[in-house]
Amino acid sequence: MLQYNTDGTYLRNGPGLWDLGDYGFRHLFDGYATLVRVSFRDGHAVGAHRQIESEAYKAARRHGKVCYREFSEVPKPDSFKSFVGQLASLLSGNSLTDNSNTGVVRLGDGRVLCLTETVKGSIVVDPDTLDTVSKFEYEDKLGGLIHSAHPIVTDTEFWTLIPDLIRPGYVVARMDAGSNERQFVGRVDCRGGPAPGWVHSFPVTENYVVVPEMPLRYCAANLLRAEPTPLYKFQWHLESGSYMHVMCKASGKIVASVEVPPFVTFHFINAYEEKDEEGRVTAIIADCCEHNADTSILDNLRLHNLRAFTGEDVLTDARVGRFRIPLDGSPFGELEAALDPEEHGRGMDMCSINPAHLGKEYRYAYACGARRPCNFPNTLTKIDLVEKTAKNWYEEGAVPSEPYFVARPGALEEDDGVAISMVSAKDGSGYALVLDAKTFKEIARAKFPYGLPYGLHCCWVPRDK
Numbered sequence: 001m002l003q004y005n006t007d008g009t010y011l012r013n014g015p016g017l018w019d020l021g022d023y024g025f026r027h028l029f030d031g032y033a034t035l036v037r038v039s040f041r042d043g044h045a046v047g048a049h050r051q052i053e054s055e056a057y058k059a060a061r062r063h064g065k066v067c068y069r070e071f072s073e074v075p076k077p078d079s080f081k082s083f084v085g086q087l088a089s090l091l092s093g094n095s096l097t098d099n100s101n102t103g104v105v106r107l108g109d110g111r112v113l114c115l116t117e118t119v120k121g122s123i124v125v126d127p128d129t130l131d132t133v134s135k136f137e138y139e140d141k142l143g144g145l146i147h148s149a150h151p152i153v154t155d156t157e158f159w160t161l162i163p164d165l166i167r168p169g170y171v172v173a174r175m176d177a178g179s180n181e182r183q184f185v186g187r188v189d190c191r192g193g194p195a196p197g198w199v200h201s202f203p204v205t206e207n208y209v210v211v212p213e214m215p216l217r218y219c220a221a222n223l224l225r226a227e228p229t230p231l232y233k234f235q236w237h238l239e240s241g242s243y244m245h246v247m248c249k250a251s252g253k254i255v256a257s258v259e260v261p262p263f264v265t266f267h268f269i270n271a272y273e274e275k276d277e278e279g280r281v282t283a284i285i286a287d288c289c290e291h292n293a294d295t296s297i298l299d300n301l302r303l304h305n306l307r308a309f310t311g312e313d314v315l316t317d318a319r320v321g322r323f324r325i326p327l328d329g330s331p332f333g334e335l336e337a338a339l340d341p342e343e344h345g346r347g348m349d350m351c352s353i354n355p356a357h358l359g360k361e362y363r364y365a366y367a368c369g370a371r372r373p374c375n376f377p378n379t380l381t382k383i384d385l386v387e388k389t390a391k392n393w394y395e396e397g398a399v400p401s402e403p404y405f406v407a408r409p410g411a412l413e414e415d416d417g418v419a420i421s422m423v424s425a426k427d428g429s430g431y432a433l434v435l436d437a438k439t440f441k442e443i444a445r446a447k448f449p450y451g452l453p454y455g456l457h458c459c460w461v462p463r464d465k
């Protein structure tokens, strides 16, 4: 029995199925999407889980093998002829996966969408039955085969970033709630390297979109390869430089483009406008889960490493990376740790905030941190960016997923609510964990009748909506 007075459904998406008969995937991000639901009602929790019926998943089930290009795996060409065929289908985007195993968002009009990095991998699901309802198809001419897996979604709009691999750059687009038509807002040309930097996510402020250009760049040749390369679909171009661009939401004009120290991030936490005493915007502050400019986190996440914890501390260090992007025309921006990474055990990823503070000044972030030695983030951490401290939750041998913040209805304070996570316990069982976001102490846990795989991102569907 849960003593928790917010009714609604917590949804979590992630790559949950890594085995096809005798064949096993090798990387965490390859798994076929598993959607989990925990519905809270009158103090009780009811759970369910289901595979998303993507074309990639259905074809793999039908043929007992990988049929589309996943994060690290690609279909094995049976012959040179079929390889040529694959090349053609890659150029058209046909061979790319629609395995929407990364995020789940509730759009302003109530539709629930599962997402990955491919545009075709946007799939509408039913949050009650977990049915795969339909493909989400854009009704515009913007095109693009890949996009940021994390759009910015509010009750009224949707912002997305589309990398352009042909003419290296990014297109920024927005879409009204209730529509399937993205509108072109503006374009950022890359300042370095042969291809755009990977944009798994990006932040916005009230008036600006921040476009990151990191030295971990998409690589067309790696997209074509049959075997996983050390950096999968990407290449590290330290020499290309790292940049942060700021685009005005209203005009689509670039108001700042600065060089910054090298960085590696999947997840931006939030961003806001820094103002002087007269209320003029002087800089953009953008925070992310930053892996100390080290790409080896991608290797850390190979299933072989995750399944073989030897007691050795192998998780690479991460921090809350805080960018300061000046708007006065200076050519350089800053990147520093927002707090001492020891506060959260030098592990930092899978973050959430109070959505009421999206794009605005904020104080708290919730994420997965580390208690060392470990091979994967194994704590939940509440970061106080003002005090520069962290409160940590830990249970021996447990692996918690993204702590997702849900505000208490009528809340006035930023941390008035709960953080919900799903935890895999040491004995293989699992439970949904509800932490008081203020104290970061456990309020309730609901045990599942069976263990569930690890998962990535979440959303909340309030009961009345």
Ligand SMILES: CC1=C(/C=C/C(C)=C\C=C\C(C)=C\C=C\C=C(C)\C=C\C=O)C(C)(C)CCC1
Binding pocket: 029, 030, 069, 070, 071, 072, 096, 097, 101, 102, 116, 117, 118, 146, 200, 233, 266, 297, 318, 347, 348, 349, 350, 377, 456
């Ligand atoms: C990147 C491309 C593709 C696929 C991307 C996919 C399937 C997922 C990416 C997920 C990410 C980046 C998740 C990050 C999680 C980080 C964790 C758990 C960190 C923990 C460390 O502390 C396609 C779809 C194959 C297309 C090409 C590009």
Ligand SMILES: [Fe+2]
Binding pocket: 102, 149, 150, 200, 266, 267, 456, 457
């Ligand atoms: Fe993500």
